[in-house]
Amino acid sequence: MANYRFNEVGPPVNAGTASNSTLTQQVYQMLHEEIVSGTLHPGNRLVRRALSKRMGVSPMPVTEALLRLEVDGLVESRPLYGSRVRPLTIKDVENDQVLREAIECQAARVCAENISESDLSKLMRKARVVDRMMAQGDPQSKLGMQAHLEFHMDVACCGGFASLAEELQRVWFRRLMRLNWLKATRYKHVPKNWHQQIAEAVAGRDADGAEAKMREHVRYGIEDDHRVLEEFLKQG
Numbered sequence: 001m002a003n004y005r006f007n008e009v010g011p012p013v014n015a016g017t018a019s020n021s022t023l024t025q026q027v028y029q030m031l032h033e034e035i036v037s038g039t040l041h042p043g044n045r046l047v048r049r050a051l052s053k054r055m056g057v058s059p060m061p062v063t064e065a066l067l068r069l070e071v072d073g074l075v076e077s078r079p080l081y082g083s084r085v086r087p088l089t090i091k092d093v094e095n096d097q098v099l100r101e102a103i104e105c106q107a108a109r110v111c112a113e114n115i116s117e118s119d120l121s122k123l124m125r126k127a128r129v130v131d132r133m134m135a136q137g138d139p140q141s142k143l144g145m146q147a148h149l150e151f152h153m154d155v156a157c158c159g160g161f162a163s164l165a166e167e168l169q170r171v172w173f174r175r176l177m178r179l180n181w182l183k184a185t186r187y188k189h190v191p192k193n194w195h196q197q198i199a200e201a202v203a204g205r206d207a208d209g210a211e212a213k214m215r216e217h218v219r220y221g222i223e224d225d226h227r228v229l230e231e232f233l234k235q236g
Contacts, residue, residue: 023061024068027055027057027061027062028065028068031065031075032074035069035075036074037142042085042087043087044084045083048062048063048066048082072174088229088233090226090230096171096174097218099167100168100171101215101218101219103168104155104168105214107156107164108213110160110161110207111158111159111210112201112211113159115158115159116158119154122154123154123155123158123199124196124203126151126195126199127198130194131194131195133147134148152172153165153169153172155198155202156168197217198210198214198217201213
């Protein structure tokens with residue numbers, strides 16, 4: 001199983017000992033964490049000169065890191081304006097919901113067909129952990145968000161197609177992870193053993209059943225997602 005980290009930013013930037021590629025990676029990881037965790041808010045400007053000064057690096061690693069974040073969909077750039085954290089919009093969330101459903105349903109199908117027995121045991125354990133954390137209802141829990149992310153990434157990874165996991169990770173990091181976790185911990189009607197149901201469908205080696213259970217999971221509470229986002233936008 002792959003190890004997908006929510007808040008792993010690596011060592012502090014050290015311009016005196018690191019190569020340019022290493023500096024770019026470190027700046028990228030730091031900005032990625034600040035965006036995903038909410039330290040940098042949607043719409044916040046990302047001024048290269050200010051970021052370079054704050055991180056103690058030249059503008060080049062910052063520029064390259066911002067380009068990578070733009071590919072991830074976390075940053076946008078406009079002529080004569082510069083870069084900013086990508087604003088949250090209903091349309092973007094709808095697009096990501098469609099993309100997530102397509103990826104996760106196919107991932108569940110191939111996972112049911114190809115997962116090893118050892119990985120299946122690990123997936124079942126992770127499903128129990130995620131459901132237990134969701135039952136506790138702490139929307140600010142980074143451990144909970146991490147466990148939630150890792151479960152879905154493992155479903156994608158264990159099918160044997162790395163590109164599914166890579167694309168799904170981008171979708172989750174585009175704010176859907178936080179929105180979904182908030183929704184799941186905020187509303188008491190979340191189905192019991194929600195992730196264990198998916199794991200059990202995979203364990204049955206029924207590709208159609210696993211895909212159907214994942215589709216039900218992804219589509220569940222879309223209206224709640226929109227309501228949470230609308231409340232966020234009103235506050236903003």
